Amino acid sequence: MIEFSLWDILRNLLLALRWTAALSLVAFIGGGLTGALLLYARLAGGRVTDRLIGLYVQLFQGTPLLMQLFLAYFGIALFGIDVSAWTAAALALTLYTSAFLTEIWRGCVASVPKGQWEASSSLALSFVEQMRYVILPQATRVAIAPTVGFLVQVIKGTALASVIGFVELTKAGTMISNTTFKPFTVFGFVALLYFALCFPVSLTARYLERKTYGPRH
Amino acid sequence: MMLSKRKFILALAGAAGMMLAGASAHAQSALDDIVKTKTIKIAIPTDYPPYGFVGLDMKPQGLDIDMASLVASKMGVKLELVPVTSANRIPALQTHKADLVISSLGKNAEREAVIDFSHAYAPFFQAVFAPASLPVKSWADLSGKTVGVTRGAMEDQELTKVAPTDVQIRRFEDHNATIAAFVAGQTQLVATSSAVADNMIRKNPQLAAEFKLLLKESPCFIGVAKGESALMAKVNEIILAAKNSGELDALSKKWLGRAAGDLPL
Numbered sequence: 001m002i003e004f005s006l007w008d009i010l011r012n013l014l015l016a017l018r019w020t021a022a023l024s025l026v027a028f029i030g031g032g033l034t035g036a037l038l039l040y041a042r043l044a045g046g047r048v049t050d051r052l053i054g055l056y057v058q059l060f061q062g063t064p065l066l067m068q069l070f071l072a073y074f075g076i077a078l079f080g081i082d083v084s085a086w087t088a089a090a091l092a093l094t095l096y097t098s099a100f101l102t103e104i105w106r107g108c109v110a111s112v113p114k115g116q117w118e119a120s121s122s123l124a125l126s127f128v129e130q131m132r133y134v135i136l137p138q139a140t141r142v143a144i145a146p147t148v149g150f151l152v153q154v155i156k157g158t159a160l161a162s163v164i165g166f167v168e169l170t171k172a173g174t175m176i177s178n179t180t181f182k183p184f185t186v187f188g189f190v191a192l193l194y195f196a197l198c199f200p201v202s203l204t205a206r207y208l209e210r211k212t213y214g215p216r217h
Numbered sequence: 218m219m220l221s222k223r224k225f226i227l228a229l230a231g232a233a234g235m236m237l238a239g240a241s242a243h244a245q246s247a248l249d250d251i252v253k254t255k256t257i258k259i260a261i262p263t264d265y266p267p268y269g270f271v272g273l274d275m276k277p278q279g280l281d282i283d284m285a286s287l288v289a290s291k292m293g294v295k296l297e298l299v300p301v302t303s304a305n306r307i308p309a310l311q312t313h314k315a316d317l318v319i320s321s322l323g324k325n326a327e328r329e330a331v332i333d334f335s336h337a338y339a340p341f342f343q344a345v346f347a348p349a350s351l352p353v354k355s356w357a358d359l360s361g362k363t364v365g366v367t368r369g370a371m372e373d374q375e376l377t378k379v380a381p382t383d384v385q386i387r388r389f390e391d392h393n394a395t396i397a398a399f400v401a402g403q404t405q406l407v408a409t410s411s412a413v414a415d416n417m418i419r420k421n422p423q424l425a426a427e428f429k430l431l432l433k434e435s436p437c438f439i440g441v442a443k444g445e446s447a448l449m450a451k452v453n454e455i456i457l458a459a460k461n462s463g464e465l466d467a468l469s470k471k472w473l474g475r476a477a478g479d480l481p482l
Contacts, residue, residue: 004273012275077312165300167275174393175271178264181420183397 004180010189016172017193023158023168024197026090028151031097038102043109044127053102060099066160068092073164089161097154104150108143109135141212148205152198159194169193247316247441248448256295259285260315260440263300264391267412267472268321268339268437280472281319281437284338287464288317288439291455302391304369307332310442317452318440321410323371323433333443336456337436337480339469343372345430346399346414347406353429359384365404367395372408375432400424408432412473436480 004012042053060068073088083091112135120134162171169190177186251257261281262269269279277298289296299315306322309315310332321341324334345364347353353362360381366373368388376386387404389395396417399407406429407414418426439456441449459465460480469477 008273012273015275074308074312074314077314080313082313163302163305165302165305167300172275174391175263175275177397178391178393179266179270179272181396181400181417183393183400 004176004182006185009176009180009182009186012176013169013172013186013189013193016167016169017197019167020155020158020169020194021197023086023089023093023161023166024151024155027093027097027154027158030090030094031101031154034094034098035101035105038098039105039109042102042106043131057099057103060096061103065092065096065157066163068096069160069164085161085164085166088164089158089166093154093158093161096157097150100150101147104146105139105143108139108146111142112138144205144208144212148201148208152201155198155201156194247313247445248451251292251294251316251448256297257289257292257317258297258299258315259288260299260301260306260309260318260320261285262303262320264302264393265321265413266416280339280468281321283468283472284439285317285319287459287468288319288452288455291458292451303367304390306440310440313442316442316448319437320440321437322440323435324438325371325374325435327374328440331443333441333445333449335439335441335449335452336460336482337438338456338459338465338477339437340473340475340478340480341410341412341437342434343375343408343410343432344414344428345376345406345408345432346418346426347429349425349427351405351429353406356430357381359406362406363387363404364406364408365389365395365398366408367392371435372410372432376408379432399426 038053038056042050069089069092072092073083073085076083076088116134116138117130120130125133158168159170161168162174165171167175173186173190177183180186261277262279263271263277265279265281267279269277269281272278277300282298285298286296299309301309301315301318301320303320306318306320307328310318318332319338321339322328322334323341328334345353345359351362353359356379360383363385364376364380365387366376366389368390370392373386373388380386387398389398392409392413395407395409396413398404400417400421407417407426409417411428414426414428418424439452441452456465460477465477465480469475
């Protein structure tokens with residue numbers, strides 16, 4: 001049997017880390033854009049739109065991400081459409097992220113006092129102008145902490161993509177530890193690498209919060 | 218901007234219809250598809266040495282991978298490996314993620330209800346292993362002990378059948394977790410395949426683990442989706458030829474250290 005040196009283990013894990021980072025980025029960007037669109041539709045649309053989006057959010061919040069990944073990978077294939085593990089994981093994580101982000105942001109917008117809406121509409125601002133100049137600047141400040149908290153969850157959530165055979169950090173760790181039978185070393189590295197990915201994200205959030213709150217203190 | 222409700226439903230129905238048509242076009246034509254695309258998709262394990270595991274370059278290797286290349290080269294088509302976990306082997310076949318499953322797949326009645334099996338291509342047995350210091354002579358001795366097993370694997374079903382009711386069976390998601398739990402002392406015994414156990418015993422001499430009880434002799438078969446009789450005939454033909462020419466024995470010697478022996482048809 002082949003022997004993996006420490007460097008071999010770390011090198012292969014670092015290569016796999018690229019996929020975890022790529023999957024997280026796709027989920028952030030795709031989920032953020034979709035989430036923002038949904039938020040806009042929800043604020044601007046009528047009651048039916050609000051209900052529909054509410055249902056969408058409940059659907060993704062109320063089912064485990066693991067099931068969503070299985071359904072995206074095996075479920076779509078039942079209809080004769082061949083989705084790769086990468087496509088399925090990216091799709092499932094994007095939808096999952098968008099559902100959570102739109103709900104988080106809806107809460108942030110709702111936290112802006114009603115008087116702000118009333119005052120801005122009394123100044124004859126259009127909906128877009130109201131959002132741009134009055135509501136969003138206040139909502140954004142509230143949104144930073146929960147958004148980043150959730151993004152860190154998403155990074156760690158990408159680990160679930162390993163169940164559909166997508167080789168990201170966790171799957172690579174499993175494969176290597178099955179060959180080396182050194183689970184503690186391998187998964188120790190895996191945990192450190194996740195930390196190395198998540199910690200800077202949290203640091204950025206702290207910086208952003210300080211930057212937006214700072215002038216008020 | 219919004220579609221009317223009726224239009225939306227019609228569009229949905231249309232899309233679903235198209236998908237179903239696509240799905241039914243798939244049935245019974247796996248062999249044609251393979252010939253047409255000149256590619257065969259074979260599901261293999263990546264976390265189950267020596268049947269399928271990764272080398273330094275993270276490329277899969279092992280008995281199952283060699284067998285997959287053998288089948289592909291005999292059919293004269295390109296091989297596309299689909300890595301699967303133990304629990305995903307049969308779904309991969311049912312959803313056409315793979316044309317064949319060569320993933321140390323054992324045969325049992327439940328599996329035969331949903332997929333078809335070729336002739337056997339490699340030997341395999343499962344057993345219960347434990348440190349030599351733990352006295353276990355019969356199934357009754359397992360009483361009150363903890364046994365680790367991989368969820369959904371053959372040994373899980375076999376163990377559940379023969380173990381006394383007061384055995385604590387701990388199920389793990391893959392063989393690695395099962396072995397890790399046993400090595401870490403979280404379970405007193407472990408039910409797994411001879412191949413996995415050999416490796417574990419060699420890497421952890423301090424455990425002094427040994428063979429205790431035989432669960433089942435269950436050679437590996439190639440899994441084919443239900444009703445793909447043309448593909449099945451082709452696969453069986455390849456296995457028989459490889460058996461007669463000694464290629465199966467050679468594979469078995471290379472990875473398991475012993476001849477394939479008398480494999481059932």
